[in-house]
Amino acid sequence: MPAATAAGGHPADHAAAPLLRLIDIDKSFPGVHALRSVSLDIHAGEVHVILGQNGAGKSTLIKTLYGAHAADKGHIEVEGRRVAVARPADASALGIAVIFQEFSLVPYLDIAQNIYLGREAAFARFGLIDSAAMHAAARTILDDLGLDYDTHAYAADLGVAQQQMVEIAKALSQNARVLVMDEPTAAISEREAERLFATIARLTQKNVAIVYISHRMKEVQMLGDRITILRDGAVVTSVLRDEMSQTEMVGAMIGRPSGSQLARTPRAPGDPILFARGISTAKLSDISIEIRAGEVVGLAGLVGSGRTEVVRALFGADPITGGEIALSGSRAPTTLDARVRAGMALLPEDRKREGLALPLDIRDNATVASLWRRFTSGWFSPAAAERDTRGLIAQLGIAAHGTHQTVRTLSGGNQQKVVLAKWLAAGSRLFLLDEPTRGVDVGAKAEIYRLIDQLVDGGAGVVVISSELPELVQLCDRAYVMRDHRIVGHLDDDALTERAILELVVHQ
Amino acid sequence: MTAPTQSQQRPGAGQFFSAIPGAGILLILMLALFTIANPRFVSQTNLVNVGLQASLLLMIALPMTLIILTEGLDLSAGALLGLSGVIVAEALLAGWSVFAACAMAFAISTAFGALNGVLIAYLTLPAFVVTLGTMGLMQGIALVMTNGDPVGGFTPAIETFYRSQLWIFPMPIVVAVALYAALWLLLYRTRLGNYVIAIGGNKDALRLAGIRANLVHLAVYVLGSAIVGLSAVLLIGRTNSAHPTVGIGMEFEAIAAVVLGGTSFEKGQGWLFGAVLGALAITVLRNGLNILSVDSSLQVVCIGILLILALLIDRARKHYSR
Amino acid sequence: MTIPATLDTRSPSLSPDALALLGRLILIVLIAGALTAVDPGFASVSNLLNMLRQASLLFLVASGLTLVIIGGGLDLSVGSNLTLSACLAAAAIKTTGNPWYGVAVAVTSGTLIGFTNGLMINRLRLPPFLATFGMLWVAQGAAYWFMAGQTIYGMPMSFRYFGTGFFLGVPLPIWITLVVCVVCSIILHRTTFGREAYFMGANQTAALLSGIAVERRRLLLYVLSGLTAGIAALVYLARLNAAEPGIGEPLLLPAIAAVLVGGTSLFGGSGNIVGTVLGAILLTIIVNGLNLLNVAATWHPFVNGAVVLIAILADFIVSRRRSESG
Structure with missing residues (x-):
C-alpha cells in the first residue's frame, strides 16, 4: 500500500527558500510571445493566486510547469535545486500536480480506479488487482479530505465539483506538494466552492502549496496569500494580499488605467x-x-x-x-x-x-x-x-x-x-x-x-x-x-x- | 447529475434488478411469450440447444464488448470466424496435429487483429471502415483457400471435443462460461481492464497517467481477434466441417447482442454481462421463432426490431430517471 | 488534391479537384494500356462497353453513397437495399406483367429504406454506421424471407431493355449512369442543398450555427442514397433478368471503395460525383484485368478489401498533409 496520507514533509518556513521557483521562463509560439521572462516563487503552505485574462499566458505557464511545454529560456527550481521538467511524469515525480479544467477522469471507472489509474501495480497480487485494498486506500485519502463519497461510484455519476475533489484526491495520492488549480470554480456552485475552499485550507495546513489560477476577485481576496498578476505573458506585479485593492488588481489585469475615454457619438436607437x-x-x-x-x-x-x-x-x-x-x-x-x-x-x-x-x-x-x-x-x-x-x-x-x-x-x-x-x-x-x-x-x-x-x-x-x-x-x-x-x-x-x-x- | 443513473450499473447484487437493461426485460417477456405459445420451448433439450447457440454467439460478443468499450467496432469478426475455421480444417487435412492447426489459426487471427489495431489505434482511422476492409481480405482468403466449398473430412477429434461434456455441461457452454470468467477478471480485476475502459472514456487521461494508450488499444483488437480465431475451432466441431462463409453475419448478431445488453458506443460505458443478456435475448428470439416456424431470414429482421425496442426502452428509462 | 491551397490563384488554370480527377483518369488509361498489352482483346469496343456497363451498375450503387459521405454520414445498407428492392420489383413485374409497377416498387422501397436510416440517425441518435449496418441485415433478411428460397426470373423484354438495350450504340445502363451522374452533379454544385451538404460534412457544428436545418438535410441525403440504390436495383434486375437474395451484398465493399478511390473523403465535406464514376471504372478495370490474368473470381472480396484499405490510407495521408499545410 502506498503512503496515501503523506502530503508534504516539513513544517512551513516562509523565510527559507521557496518550495518551487520559476526563473525567467520565456516561451514563444509561432506569432505569439506567450511568456515573457516570468518568475514566480511558490512557498509551501501558501495559496499563490495567478490572476489574468484569457490569453494572458496562464495556461502556457501551467503547461510549462507541468512539462507539457518546454520553456525556451529560464528554468525551474524545487527546494533550491534546479530540476528538469520535460514530461508530465517528471512533474509528478517532483510532486507537482495540476487539476485541469477539463478533468482527466475516466467516466466509467469508479473513484478508486480513477485515483490509482496507471498505478494499479501497487495493489496487484498475481496480476489481479486487490480491489478491497485499493478501495481502502482511496477511502483513506477521501477521509483525509473530509469527503464521504462512495469509492465505488463512477466518475460519470459525479457532479463537476465532486469530480474536482476526486482530482485533488488523485493528486494527493501521488504525494503532491504543489497543487495547481486551473479556474477550479468556473463550473461549480457557490456551496460547492465553499467546500473547495475548506479543502484548500486543509491542504495548506498540511503544507501543500496551492497555485490557484482565477479571475474571480472574491476568491482572490478570500484565498490568496500572494497574488501575481499576468498580462500579455508578463508578470505585471506580485504582491501580498493586503498590498493591493481589488479595483487596482482588476485594473492591472485589464491593463489600462481607467481614464482617457474617447468620446462616443450618441446614436438614436429605433424600435x-x-x-x-x-x-x-x-x-x-x-x-x-x-x-x-x-x-x-x-x-x-x-x-x-x-x-x-x-x-x-x-x-x-x-x-x-x-x-x-x-x-x-x-x-x-x-x-x-x-x-x-x-x-x-x-x-x-x-x-x-x-x-x-x-x-x-x-x-x-x-x-x-x-x-x-x-x-x-x-x-x-x-x-x-x-x-x-x-x-x-x-x-x-x-x-x-x-x-x-x-x-x-x-x-x-x-x-x-x-x-x-x-x-x-x-x-x-x-x-x-x-x-x-x-x-x-x-x-x-x-x-x-x-x-x-x-x-x-x-x-x-x-x-x-x-x-x-x-x-x-x-x-x-x-x-x-x-x-x-x-x-x-x-x-x-x-x-x-x-x-x-x-x-x-x-x-x- | 449527482444521482447515479439507473441504467448500466455494474452487476452488484442489490442494484441488479433495478438495473436490468432493455434486453433483460425483453428476454423475460420473450421467455414468457414463447412458453405460452409452445410449451415445447421450455423442454430440457430445447433449453440446452439455446445454451449451445448462445455460447457460440457469446464467444464473438464478449471480445466485441471490449472493442466497443474502446469506442471501436469489429466488422471483420464474422469473416475471421470463417477464415480461421478454414485454416484449421485445411491444416488438419494436410496432416498437422490439432495443436499445430490451432496455433496456426491463432497466429493468423492475431496478425489480422494487429492489422486492425495498428490502423485504428495508431493511425486513428475509423474502425468501421478499417474492419470492413479487413473483412474483405479475410473473406477473400477463405474463399480462395476453399474455392467457396465447405471443407470436411478432417479428424473427428474436434467434433468429439464439441460434443464432450464436463460433468453434465456441454463443452461449448463450459468454454463460453470460462471465457466470460476470464474476460470478467481481465476487465474488472486487472490493470488492462481499467485501461480498456479508459481508452473509450478518456484516452488522454490514460496518456497523462503514463500509460502507452495506443499499445493497449492495439492489444484489445489483437485479443479480440485471437478469441474469435480460437472460437472457430468450436464452430467447425459443430458440423465437423469448415465453411468459408459460415461467420458472415455473426458480427452483426454479436454487435446487436452487445448493444442490446446496454453497452454504449460512447465513453467506455458498458458492462460485460450485458453481452450475455444480449446473446441470450437474440438466441431465445431465434429459437422461439424457429419453434413457431418463422423463417430464419425473417428472424434477422426481428433482431433489428428487438434492437430498436431495447434502445427505445433504455432511452425512455434514462429520460424518466432524470 | 495534394496541391496546397495557397497555390490557388485568382484564375486557376486547373483547380485541385480537377487535377485529382485528371490523375485518376491517367491511372485508368495506364492500367487499360497495360492490360491491352497483355491481351489486345481488352481494348475491343465490345469489351470496353461491356466493362463500362459493369462499372455503371457499381456507380449507381455508389452515387447516393457519395452524397451521404460528402454530407458527413455513411450508408452501409446500399447493397442490401438493392437486393430487397430488386426482389420486390421482380415480384411486382412478375405478378402484374407491367414493368412500371416494378419501377414504382423499387423506387418506393429504396426510398423508404433510406428514409428509415435517416430517421434512426436523427431520432434515435444512432451513429450512422450502426444504424445503416443494422439496416443492412434487416433488409437482407427481409429479402431472403420474401423470396423464400426462390429465384424470380424471366422479365418482359420491354423491361430488360433497361439493362441490355442499346441507344445510339451505347448500352442503356451507361446512359442511365450519365443521367444519374449529371443529376447528382447538379444537386451537389447547382442546388443550395448540395452546398449545404458540403458544409455539413466539413463542420456540422458550424452548419448548425449558420442556420442550416441539419436534420432535414441529412434525412434527404439518406433518402437520395436509398433512391439511387432502388434505381440500381432496376438496372441490375433488367440486366440479370433474375432476382435472388444475395445479389446486392457483395456490392457494398466495391461501392465504398469506388467512393473513396474517387477522392471523396470519408471525413466528409469534400469530393465529387465524377470522382466516383472514375472510381467505379477503376475498380471494374481491376476486376476485369484480374479475370484477364486468369485470377479466380474468389479473389474479388480480397481485392475489394485491399482497395478499401489502400484508399482510406491514402485519404488519411492526403487529409493530414492538407491540414498541416494550413
Whole structure:
C-alpha cells in the first residue's frame, strides 16, 4: 500500500527558500510571445493566486510547469535545486500536480480506479488487482479530505465539483506538494466552492502549496496569500494580499488605467428588435435584455460569467428552460434555423470550430447562411455566388487570393471577416458578436469597428461581448454587466465607463 | 447529475434488478411469450440447444464488448470466424496435429487483429471502415483457400471435443462460461481492464497517467481477434466441417447482442454481462421463432426490431430517471 | 488534391479537384494500356462497353453513397437495399406483367429504406454506421424471407431493355449512369442543398450555427442514397433478368471503395460525383484485368478489401498533409 496520507514533509518556513521557483521562463509560439521572462516563487503552505485574462499566458505557464511545454529560456527550481521538467511524469515525480479544467477522469471507472489509474501495480497480487485494498486506500485519502463519497461510484455519476475533489484526491495520492488549480470554480456552485475552499485550507495546513489560477476577485481576496498578476505573458506585479485593492488588481489585469475615454457619438436607437424576459437555461438564470435597432449593446463581465451562454440562448443554440424571447414584437421562432431566417446572426467566440468550415473555400463559407435567401428557388448559381463573394471580399477588405482560397489558410482577422461576410450576405438585422476582435490584428480590428458602425447606421442591432473594457466602452451605447451567470447591472450614456464596469464586475 | 443513473450499473447484487437493461426485460417477456405459445420451448433439450447457440454467439460478443468499450467496432469478426475455421480444417487435412492447426489459426487471427489495431489505434482511422476492409481480405482468403466449398473430412477429434461434456455441461457452454470468467477478471480485476475502459472514456487521461494508450488499444483488437480465431475451432466441431462463409453475419448478431445488453458506443460505458443478456435475448428470439416456424431470414429482421425496442426502452428509462 | 491551397490563384488554370480527377483518369488509361498489352482483346469496343456497363451498375450503387459521405454520414445498407428492392420489383413485374409497377416498387422501397436510416440517425441518435449496418441485415433478411428460397426470373423484354438495350450504340445502363451522374452533379454544385451538404460534412457544428436545418438535410441525403440504390436495383434486375437474395451484398465493399478511390473523403465535406464514376471504372478495370490474368473470381472480396484499405490510407495521408499545410 502506498503512503496515501503523506502530503508534504516539513513544517512551513516562509523565510527559507521557496518550495518551487520559476526563473525567467520565456516561451514563444509561432506569432505569439506567450511568456515573457516570468518568475514566480511558490512557498509551501501558501495559496499563490495567478490572476489574468484569457490569453494572458496562464495556461502556457501551467503547461510549462507541468512539462507539457518546454520553456525556451529560464528554468525551474524545487527546494533550491534546479530540476528538469520535460514530461508530465517528471512533474509528478517532483510532486507537482495540476487539476485541469477539463478533468482527466475516466467516466466509467469508479473513484478508486480513477485515483490509482496507471498505478494499479501497487495493489496487484498475481496480476489481479486487490480491489478491497485499493478501495481502502482511496477511502483513506477521501477521509483525509473530509469527503464521504462512495469509492465505488463512477466518475460519470459525479457532479463537476465532486469530480474536482476526486482530482485533488488523485493528486494527493501521488504525494503532491504543489497543487495547481486551473479556474477550479468556473463550473461549480457557490456551496460547492465553499467546500473547495475548506479543502484548500486543509491542504495548506498540511503544507501543500496551492497555485490557484482565477479571475474571480472574491476568491482572490478570500484565498490568496500572494497574488501575481499576468498580462500579455508578463508578470505585471506580485504582491501580498493586503498590498493591493481589488479595483487596482482588476485594473492591472485589464491593463489600462481607467481614464482617457474617447468620446462616443450618441446614436438614436429605433424600435426594439429583440426583447428577452426572464430567460433561464441550464447555465443562466433570469436574464432580461432589450436590443433596439441602430444601437450597440455591450455584454460585459469576466470570462465564465455567462456572456457566451446569453447569446447562445438568444440565438437558439441552447435550449431555454424559462422566460420568453420576442423578435420585432412577436414571439421568436423556436428553432435556430428559423431565428436565422428571422434575421439573427451569431459570430461565435471559437470561429474555427463553430463559425467556419475550414477545409472549404471563402465562397462556400461566405454564402452558407444566405443560400435560403439568395437562391429562393433552391437552384444555386455559382456565378452569382462568385459575384456576391467578390463583393463581400471587397466590402470587408478580406485579403485573399480569390474566392476559392481555403479558409484554413487565411489569417485570424480575415477568417473573422469571412464569418461577418456570411451574416452580411444573410441580411441579418441582429448581430450577436462574441469577442469579435479576439486574435485579430490591429488593422482588422479597426475595420471590424468600422463595420459595426455601418451595420448600426443601417438599422441593425448589435450585441458585443468583449473582455477588453476600452473596446466595450468605446463601441457600445450601453452595456449589461454580468457576474455569476446573471445580469448585475446596466450602464448607459455617461454611466458607461471602464471604472463603472469594473466596480460591477468586482462587487460582491 | 449527482444521482447515479439507473441504467448500466455494474452487476452488484442489490442494484441488479433495478438495473436490468432493455434486453433483460425483453428476454423475460420473450421467455414468457414463447412458453405460452409452445410449451415445447421450455423442454430440457430445447433449453440446452439455446445454451449451445448462445455460447457460440457469446464467444464473438464478449471480445466485441471490449472493442466497443474502446469506442471501436469489429466488422471483420464474422469473416475471421470463417477464415480461421478454414485454416484449421485445411491444416488438419494436410496432416498437422490439432495443436499445430490451432496455433496456426491463432497466429493468423492475431496478425489480422494487429492489422486492425495498428490502423485504428495508431493511425486513428475509423474502425468501421478499417474492419470492413479487413473483412474483405479475410473473406477473400477463405474463399480462395476453399474455392467457396465447405471443407470436411478432417479428424473427428474436434467434433468429439464439441460434443464432450464436463460433468453434465456441454463443452461449448463450459468454454463460453470460462471465457466470460476470464474476460470478467481481465476487465474488472486487472490493470488492462481499467485501461480498456479508459481508452473509450478518456484516452488522454490514460496518456497523462503514463500509460502507452495506443499499445493497449492495439492489444484489445489483437485479443479480440485471437478469441474469435480460437472460437472457430468450436464452430467447425459443430458440423465437423469448415465453411468459408459460415461467420458472415455473426458480427452483426454479436454487435446487436452487445448493444442490446446496454453497452454504449460512447465513453467506455458498458458492462460485460450485458453481452450475455444480449446473446441470450437474440438466441431465445431465434429459437422461439424457429419453434413457431418463422423463417430464419425473417428472424434477422426481428433482431433489428428487438434492437430498436431495447434502445427505445433504455432511452425512455434514462429520460424518466432524470 | 495534394496541391496546397495557397497555390490557388485568382484564375486557376486547373483547380485541385480537377487535377485529382485528371490523375485518376491517367491511372485508368495506364492500367487499360497495360492490360491491352497483355491481351489486345481488352481494348475491343465490345469489351470496353461491356466493362463500362459493369462499372455503371457499381456507380449507381455508389452515387447516393457519395452524397451521404460528402454530407458527413455513411450508408452501409446500399447493397442490401438493392437486393430487397430488386426482389420486390421482380415480384411486382412478375405478378402484374407491367414493368412500371416494378419501377414504382423499387423506387418506393429504396426510398423508404433510406428514409428509415435517416430517421434512426436523427431520432434515435444512432451513429450512422450502426444504424445503416443494422439496416443492412434487416433488409437482407427481409429479402431472403420474401423470396423464400426462390429465384424470380424471366422479365418482359420491354423491361430488360433497361439493362441490355442499346441507344445510339451505347448500352442503356451507361446512359442511365450519365443521367444519374449529371443529376447528382447538379444537386451537389447547382442546388443550395448540395452546398449545404458540403458544409455539413466539413463542420456540422458550424452548419448548425449558420442556420442550416441539419436534420432535414441529412434525412434527404439518406433518402437520395436509398433512391439511387432502388434505381440500381432496376438496372441490375433488367440486366440479370433474375432476382435472388444475395445479389446486392457483395456490392457494398466495391461501392465504398469506388467512393473513396474517387477522392471523396470519408471525413466528409469534400469530393465529387465524377470522382466516383472514375472510381467505379477503376475498380471494374481491376476486376476485369484480374479475370484477364486468369485470377479466380474468389479473389474479388480480397481485392475489394485491399482497395478499401489502400484508399482510406491514402485519404488519411492526403487529409493530414492538407491540414498541416494550413
